[in-house]
Amino acid sequence: MTKQKQKKHLWLYIIAAVASLGGLLSGFDMGVISGALLFINETWSMTPLEQGWLVSSAIAGSVVGAAANGFLADMYGRKKIIIATALIFVVGSLMCGFAQTISQLIISRIIIGIAVGMVSFAVPLYLSEISPQKIRGMLISLFQLAITAGILLSYLINRVFANFDYNWRWMLGSGVIPAAILLIGISFLGDTPRWLISKHRDEEAKDIFKKIEPEGDVEAHIKEIKETLTPKKKESKASFKRWMFMPVFVGVGIMFVQICTGINTIIYYTPTIFQIAGFDSQIGALYATIGIGFVNFGMTLVAIATIDRLGRKPLLYIGLWGMLISLITLGSSFAFTQELGDARKWIAVASVVVYIASFAMSLGPVGWIMISEVMPLQIRGLAMSAATVANFGFNFVVVLSFLPLLDLIGRAATFWMFGGITIISMLFVYFFIPETKGISLEKIEKNWKEGRSARKFQ
8 A cells, every 4th residue: 555545544544443442441351350360369269160250250241241232332323332331341440449259349340241242342343334345354353453452461460460469459450441541532533434324424424434435435335335224224123134144143153163262261261271281370370471462462463464465264274273283282281291291381381372373363353353244234233242242152151161171071171172163163164154355345245145155255
């Protein structure tokens, strides 16, 4: 892209960067509890199942937030939902910091989870609806980049407060920081043109189109969107059509692949895994975790740089193969503890690094890109909400069951089980995931209407 074109798209990049900050909330919550858990256990003695409930309570809240969001986003707009999430996250973070019992802490984390569920739906939707098709993948990937930035920020905060009195309270209470950043930034932005047009606010939509696509044909854009919306005016509100099943199935399916291959067992329990693998001190485990955070952030940048050139499916294949190899290796490091000796912990670290790198350049960004691209405009709010609910539903089961699974079937078998799910996921990607690189949202919808299979999109 020439410098002149870059300048013309500057406002678009600013809007996308600010909106994507919503990912900070999701990432911060994932990372901060992983370190705080080490110290919460010193305040209250908890069983593995109780620890699982504490960690997964935020995910339970996320299911509620995501479920309510589709209707609210379609009614009040994407921007207002993002503002609400920031405010809810502030309240939940403060409640966590001052919690006096495990029950209060769990309730506080449920409130945080409601905000995470809302923002994880609203931000990818917002980004998909403001992005030109040629760079849509890159701009939506900014959400995943912000998630990794939030995770890294939380890891650094965990280390900063590790030696403080009331350390875990400071860690969890610091969630006010990313929420304030998002709240300030989003307050200066408008809503998406597609939502504005759906509310007959065409002039506002024109103004935003001129800012984000100065070289585009504004009238043609508006006409195309209105044509997509036209059936909704002629039909009843229950306008779900048979052809819409496949995009919703694909959206829910990619969320299964993203979560059930084990990513959040690594993110939420990284320090715990490293302690099991042989790191003796809590501080040592936290330092290793910070390194993982940098890898996660850096490889997401690789995805952003390549997603619109290589396409979605090639990145998925590369990432899934890397995840499979690392899960098999990680499981083996626990299966052959005596044979490996002290090398076990470094094999575990290397396996987690490869796993995180593979996920960050593939399923991390591509999962959110796919659900924001494939859903029909008539039901996009509700359909993306359903996919996001599925994401957090799968997440809740995986995170809650992880520590009990380690006790029940063993460490090696647990990670090998995730490896088996990864193989199934490769087959799902091959048969059901369409390549959407360079295809407009309206054209993607036309492919579904015409009954094209995922491998015949054009």
